[in-house]
Amino acid sequence: MAYLLKGVSILGAAPTDLAIVDGVISDKAPDDAQVIDATGLVALPGLVDVHTHLREPGREDAETVETGSRAAALGGYTAVCSMANTSPVADTAGVVEQVWRLGREAGLVDVQPIGAVTIGLAGKQLAELGAMADSAANVRIFSDDGFCVADPRLMRRALEYVKAFDGVIAQHAEEPRLTEGAQMHEGEVSTRLGLTGWPAVAEEAIIARDVLLAEHVGSRLHVCHVSTAGSVEVLRQAKARGVRVTAEVTPHHLLLTDELAAGYDPVFKVNPPLRTRNDVEALRQALLDGVIDVVATDHAPHAVQDKECEWSYARPGMLGLETALPIVLSVFGEKWDLIADRMSIAPARIAGLTGHGGDLSAGTPANITLVDPSARWVVDPAELASRSRNTPYAGMNLPGRIVATFLRGEATVLDGKAVK
Ligand code: DOR
Ligand code: ZN
Numbered sequence: 560m561a562y563l564l565k566g567v568s569i570l571g572a573a574p575t576d577l578a579i580v581d582g583v584i585s586d587k588a589p590d591d592a593q594v595i596d597a598t599g600l601v602a603l604p605g606l607v608d609v610h611t612h613l614r615e616p617g618r619e620d621a622e623t624v625e626t627g628s629r630a631a632a633l634g635g636y637t638a639v640c641s642m643a644n645t646s647p648v649a650d651t652a653g654v655v656e657q658v659w660r661l662g663r664e665a666g667l668v669d670v671q672p673i674g675a676v677t678i679g680l681a682g683k684q685l686a687e688l689g690a691m692a693d694s695a696a697n698v699r700i701f702s703d704d705g706f707c708v709a710d711p712r713l714m715r716r717a718l719e720y721v722k723a724f725d726g727v728i729a730q731h732a733e734e735p736r737l738t739e740g741a742q743m744h745e746g747e748v749s750t751r752l753g754l755t756g757w758p759a760v761a762e763e764a765i766i767a768r769d770v771l772l773a774e775h776v777g778s779r780l781h782v783c784h785v786s787t788a789g790s791v792e793v794l795r796q797a798k799a800r801g802v803r804v805t806a807e808v809t810p811h812h813l814l815l816t817d818e819l820a821a822g823y824d825p826v827f828k829v830n831p832p833l834r835t836r837n838d839v840e841a842l843r844q845a846l847l848d849g850v851i852d853v854v855a856t857d858h859a860p861h862a863v864q865d866k867e868c869e870w871s872y873a874r875p876g877m878l879g880l881e882t883a884l885p886i887v888l889s890v891f892g893e894k895w896d897l898i899a900d901r902m903s904i905a906p907a908r909i910a911g912l913t914g915h916g917g918d919l920s921a922g923t924p925a926n927i928t929l930v931d932p933s934a935r936w937v938v939d940p941a942e943l944a945s946r947s948r949n950t951p952y953a954g955m956n957l958p959g960r961i962v963a964t965f966l967r968g969e970a971t972v973l974d975g976k977a978v979k
Contacts, residue, residue, distance in 0.1 A: 605637025617646025825873030860947030
């Protein structure tokens with residue numbers, strides 16, 4: 560199917576027509592192209608998420624590759640990198656190929672598996688990084704996310720190993736000895752509530768160590784879900800020295816604060832935890848400055864029984880895919896060049912996903928998301944495509960509706976609805 564997006568604004572520029580023919584962007588549409596009235600709509604390169612939990616294999620009651628892919632497409636994504644903390648863990652070529660194949664079968668977004676750094680995420684022995692890299696899944700990002708690669712020697716070896724094929728280690732920065740029993744951000748609110756705190760320094764200490772290791776080895780480090788003002792300063796200095804480090808921030812850390820824990824609603828429990836207003840301000844500025852490279856969702860679906868229970872028993876994590884762009888729009892406004900860079904171009908570059916994060920010029924793959932910035936909507940957990948319901952934004956009125964998403968020229972979302 561060919562499409563003609565009539566009167567579309569590309570990244571906020573003056574209205575124009577954009578044609579999609581044979582999977583690529585074209586100057587000219589054939590006569591039988593489906594015409595979409597795109598007046599008032601903005602075209603962006605399809606969004607790319609470097610941090611998504613799809614839960615398959617193992618917790619298909621919380622999400623599957625297919626339901627997560629549908630949530631992603633509805634959120635404007637054309638590619639997602641799926642985290643390795645599945646059951647079994649994605650620590651072998653077999654498991655990453657399985658996830659990759661399930662993604663292809665669903666056909667809604669490109670699912671790029673992330674491989675585990677250590678066997679079983681246990682932090683003891685390196686997984687078969689080379690076999691995962693050489694597999695059909697072509698893994699380039701490795702992460703024990705959910706856990707920190709706390710052992711500095713293992714971290715060094717992992718960085719050395721992936722250097723050979725320009726891979727990257729994505730670190731969940733949490734010094735485990737400093738966060739034993741932690742339930743929320745360590746600060747005034749945790750003191751008041753009597754909950755064990757997760758101190759900012761537990762994140763900052765690992766990032767500081769890892770940028771030094773990455774510098775020593777000369778390999779690429781990516782820092783997952785940066786959450787504190789102090790982490791931003793460590794990253795700023797490392798980047799100024801030329802260390803090959805990139806970093807992500809989640810939509811929830813750009814908007815929400817630790818005050819939300821005061822109601823003991825576990826929907827606000829997440830790891831790393833929601834921080835203070837000061838941290839939120841620093842993270843916003845860091846994203847604007849480019850010290851933080853990308854927005855990543857850390858989409859973390861959880862089944863009702865794992866989430867709607869007492870705070871201390873609830874699993875950490877929040878849904879993110881279907882609300883990411885609206886949250887970013889509500890925080891930063893219609894800064895389309897920023898949004899395209901931080902949510903598509905830079906994440907595609909970090910993940911090595913050629914074909915994504917393009918400039919929407921003629922001849923490039925038609926991975927596109929079409930947004931109505933003027934449409935507002937109220938988040939209703941029951942209406943989300945994710946199999947889980949743990950959104951912290953329930954009842955919020957957000958700007959920005961995804962009208963259509965195209966994956967290599969095929970519509971995955973049209974009129975705000977998933978095509979399959
Ligand atoms: O909140 C989180 N949830 N943080 C993590 O690091 C893991 C994730 C999950 O898998 O649920
Ligand atoms: Zn994590």
